[in-house]
Amino acid sequence: MTDAQNAPNNQNDPNAPVFGIEKVYVKDLSLEVPNAPQVFLEREAPTVDIQLHHNSSRIEEGVFQTVLTVTVTAKVRDKTMFLVEAAQAGIFVARNIPPQELEPVLAIACPNILFPYVREVISEAVVRAGFPPVILSPVNFEAIYQAQRQQQPAAGEPTPQIITPGIAH
DSSP states (O other): OOHHHHSOOGGGOTTSOEEEEEEEEEEEEEEEOTTTTGGGGOOSOOEEEEEEEEEEEEEETTEEEEEEEEEEEEEETTEEEEEEEEEEEEEEEEESOOHHHHHHIIIIIHHHHHHHHHHHHHHHHHHHTTSOOOOOOOOOHHHHHHHHHHHSOTTOOOOSSOOOOOEEO
């Protein structure tokens, strides 16, 4: 017998948990270079601040949208070199998943899927603006989720919106 024959056949079980990606897309993209062209004459290395947050919302029964938003601001002294914000979104099917397991799927798995896409969008937008690319470091969404869970009161109600605190670099 092959492994496929030994595996349980969940395709015929209407109550089997289902998770899938329906669509990944850029929901919003903004780029500002407010001090151009003078900013291109700066020789000092900028300070870069990166803010990251995400939220998930139910579109319909078993279908959710997760939006991962990254804002990158580069400054030299008090002058903004550039500000780029990208909202990478995904539509995910998550059916027959118990509520206590659904929250981590939306807060960890979905942002993990979206992060490589938003990382590319940010880097490309910064390069097209005339600056060296910004390469976002990997993010541990599981650690962020666990930290948020520890800060929540023990009310037992799942949080409808997951917000990730900003990360400064």
